[in-house]
Amino acid sequence: MSLEKVLDADTVAVIGASKVETKRGFQAIRTLLDEKFEGTIYPVNPKEDSILGLKCYPSVSEIEAPVDMALITTPAKTIPGILKACGEKGVQGAVIIAGGFKEVGEEGKKLEDEIISVARKHNIRMIGPNTSGMMNLKKNMNLVGLHDVPRGDIALLSQSGNMALALMTEAKLRSLKGYSYYVGVGNEADIKFHEYLEFFRQDPDTKAILMYVEGMSMGREFLQYAYQTTREKPIILLKGGRSSIGQRSAGSHTGSLAGISEVARTAFKRAGVIVIENPDELFPAAETLSSLPHIKNNSIAILADGGGHATIAADLLTDLGVKMPELSEKSQEKLKAILPSAATVRNPVDVAGGTDSDPTLFADCADILLKDSNVGGLLIVGLFGGYGIRFAKSLALMEEDAAHRMGKMVRKRHKPIVLHSLYNSEKPHSLDLMRYYGIPVYGSLDVSCKCIGVLAEYGNFLRTYHPKAKFVFDWRAKAKPGGDEIIRKVREEGRTALLEYEAKELLSLHGLPVSKDRLAKTADEAVAFAKKIGKPVALKISSPDILHKSDAGGVRLNFSKEEDIRDAFDGIMKSAKAYAPDADIRGVIVSPMTRQGLEVIIGTKIDDQFGPVIMYGLGGIMVEILKDVAFRVLPVSQTYAKKMIEETKSFHILNGARGKTPYDKSALRKALLMCSEVIESYPDIQEMDMNPVIVHENGISIVDARIILKSEA
């Protein structure tokens, strides 16, 4: 069901309306009146006749006209009854301010489940609970009680009222921009993040979506919708609770479990979301992305009127992965012709005092630089805006002239300009002119660099956009009867852990190259199997009760002679029985010894927010120590399997470092895809580990595999 009735309501009942100035039920009505809400307000409070000149109703059912939406400011325990009354009245939207639900523990969770079921029954779409409120600034519907929130084209979703306040203040103080909507998402009891996303994607007045998230309940759906959204408009997101203390802090007030930070970041980025870590950069990134064309070639020029800032900007942009290419010879010549001889006409360009008496030279230089096909965007750093203040008043008019020219240049060439100005805090008029053209202006070099950086990052994403990428599963679509049978048997025995040979059998059903193991119950069988599968062989104990085979003396390697195999079989059985006398020992696995190669690992597990994720990395002792691993939310595509492999440092080893023959990357890529298929086929699987996987010059071998099922089927 659409969110229109709640986000675009024309009539609002304020339940819990009050005459007490410090109460939310008063503030909301006063703000709606002050800000000239275009619709109708119905205060509801059995104890009052009128509030702020509006008739007050004893209950929602007694309002004569239809009501779209209710703002409910009463305490948690009153909500189920009030929601029911709203539903009976035909109200289709609700904003529930009260805390005291999921975020306070078990009892609150029950109350939250109760209000969800009331809302579902009456087809009410519900924002919150535990929210600071909502605003539709296009209709002047401000249910938060804050004044002077700037209107504009950015939609804001936040799980912290203070963060929302900070972002609104920043828009007002540092830009000419503002917001189309604000939603305090709260506990996501009913409406989820991805539903807001879809609403804002379709809203023609929203150019960018700005988010502060601590945890989301349907991460995978969010990714799917985000990926559809980011091809049309940018999403800028800061995730709170990356650290364990941060998670603890987040848990204390939104009631959602924060996810694994690395998985979340990778997943968001893959969906084209611009992930921000420093809150100072959050609003500026949204301002920039909602106003300017993105950078098409990850390459920019820096234009400076002094050394230090250009140097630091080059350092910061290098950290951000943005390229600063050489300028074309033609550009260099043209710059030489207009700048003093001491100027640097390479990138970064330093005008060396050339603009001191004529700041319109900035526009001339910008024109040359934006015309250069090596250059996708321009960062100007230094004093622009301050020439009229520092040198002579008349220069201010020249700066205004330059601002108009540069603004028009951005539109004509579809290449962005970002401006850093040391004089930003003095608010010269020329800087507001720049902003009028959508050019963000900051006094902070860090922030200015990040602004140009996100334009490059968004351009990089759009350049490689692949419309078919998917984030949701076709659960069970490719399940095999044999696989289901293995899982059924394991369940039947009351186990959750598959035995090694069961796991391998399941994997081999999906084409994964596991070693050809056989389960031998006697030494004779072991010898016979060894002949079949080819010597030398490795022997390993098989028992559902022995998880750590080596500790039990249950692993012996590299036997070719018949007598050695017999000795090894007997030795293993003896050790295992000594180690765990009551263990259910099924026999000994006989496997061929693996050819040499590079040891890697592949694993999957279930993330709280995003569901199944896959990990790939260098194996052996290195995985624990060097943590050279890549994560992805499943399913993975060909392209993403390739990227995963390429983003680990060990990729250079795979690729044949120091002139060695490269290892078989294509077989490894295939294995990642097949793992994705296995997880998609059997929703029962909780986690899966293939460790080690040996990558050869030709093919791979999965030497050991472990699969654990969810504890409840």
Next chain:
Amino acid sequence: MSLEKVLDADTVAVIGASKVETKRGFQAIRTLLDEKFEGTIYPVNPKEDSILGLKCYPSVSEIEAPVDMALITTPAKTIPGILKACGEKGVQGAVIIAGGFKEVGEEGKKLEDEIISVARKHNIRMIGPNTSGMMNLKKNMNLVGLHDVPRGDIALLSQSGNMALALMTEAKLRSLKGYSYYVGVGNEADIKFHEYLEFFRQDPDTKAILMYVEGMSMGREFLQYAYQTTREKPIILLKGGRSSIGQRSAGSHTGSLAGISEVARTAFKRAGVIVIENPDELFPAAETLSSLPHIKNNSIAILADGGGHATIAADLLTDLGVKMPELSEKSQEKLKAILPSAATVRNPVDVAGGTDSDPTLFADCADILLKDSNVGGLLIVGLFGGYGIRFAKSLALMEEDAAHRMGKMVRKRHKPIVLHSLYNSEKPHSLDLMRYYGIPVYGSLDVSCKCIGVLAEYGNFLRTYHPKAKFVFDWRAKAKPGGDEIIRKVREEGRTALLEYEAKELLSLHGLPVSKDRLAKTADEAVAFAKKIGKPVALKISSPDILHKSDAGGVRLNFSKEEDIRDAFDGIMKSAKAYAPDADIRGVIVSPMTRQGLEVIIGTKIDDQFGPVIMYGLGGIMVEILKDVAFRVLPVSQTYAKKMIEETKSFHILNGARGKTPYDKSALRKALLMCSEVIESYPDIQEMDMNPVIVHENGISIVDARIILKSEA
């Protein structure tokens, strides 16, 4: 010679004085007059009689009174003559503004050398050239021409005029602090960074030293002086030119070569310098460190009046390595007693609306938190300062009350408070009160976290301060006659590369455990040596003309039988001759095969700024790919050798990962110390490589070693 005459001058001649308003020679005089310089000004210009009411002299020699210092604003080519005249007059200090020296290339370098020799001859200490000028704000001596620079206790050294301008502006806009001195360091032709440092260390009015550096000419001396300074007062430094494009940009205007960024950062940190990478944090770090006690236990508490900011602060502080410990039970109980039941009394503390009607609760909470011995400092995030604006005017007075109490608390408990306030830009009076007590207040969460972060970092440094650490060499103090003899012979043959056996001999003289190699000239000798040193052996070609032995078929491993050794000897000689027919082949090195162990590498080279540096890391294919290496400026001490080894990821392997016996870390540590000794002994050595070094459970073996001498002895 002291810098007093130049930094604390009482009489200043302005050479190049002018009546033209845009000229530096006018601006300097006007600013000196406007700012009420306490000393005497002598304008010098043969074409004018008086400037701004001051008598103008045709030349410095015609000034009647003695002159301490000259500000010279004339072009580069006039400087040698003017300096000479100054010297003859007895002037002992000079500030040279002009560019056109070392930074523009060879010719400029010559001119710079010339002015250096004039200055030396006449005992003139010289700031610049290529500088924006100098200020002594204690005497109102402002030679830069900027007005309204705030006075205070921070000394500022900068190699960029724009960065200096930015830092002065920031002090004025965002703090109650200011500067004692400013020096535009320029090309460091005469006075070096470390000399300024020593001057500011001794200046009782300077509490912290703030630096923007692009490159320094005497890095090692800087480190030595920095280490003496940082135990008394903090140094805060941003290094421009970390990236290659940044270096190019820096090169274009200061004329000093930027150093290897990782070496520089490690070296600065070791000397106790607080290294900043984001310019937004540079001034706030200096403000904080010059005002507040440092944090003694790397542990802080967060106090918040809303969720989001506490969560993000916890994330950012985790990134900075600051701990947020559990509060004592007593503290938790005391907090519970004064806060509402919904409050979180664990760290981060969330007052959950408890302060809405009474912001003095902030002071009550702060008191409880600072009394907790687990807590070394306090970060307050959220709305403080805004209660009077947002809720009710009367609350502003309560905030002021709280500010006074918290300010006094900082003094009493010697523990710092840093404040983040969403209402900072509205400039409420309570925030200025906080600043009055030295508590920095920022609207940026990033910056506030960094402020508390640097207090912890500085505390960590002081806690582990070791007064004996040294950064300068006793060159040749431990040189051995045998080592000198080897180097002499190599030089005699016109070589710079030592042969492997020469390098090993030199190392063994200093106690480094090299393999016992012998140079065999015949197959018979090879067999005889193999018997002596123990089999199996490895054979390697020895020729000054063959650097890549493997490429020449010159390495064969693992022979025990006499006939195999003979075959290998002949095979190597044959391959080598085929590979390089004209090579000077000295024979074949016979070495024992090395016991198994962990492969690491140790290397030294010469950094442009800091001189000899040492590198240690995991060896083999991993060093190129994983870059798991640690750098240090030499010499290294016991402690630093230990830290180097511990800071690599591979330390866990050394330490015996997965229950393996640990490798011999103490032998490895000793090897690093001995390398330090070798480099200190022979200043001729340009670089040295020991690759691989095999670390055993007991001892180490240096399998291969390479030493290259400087091209000019």
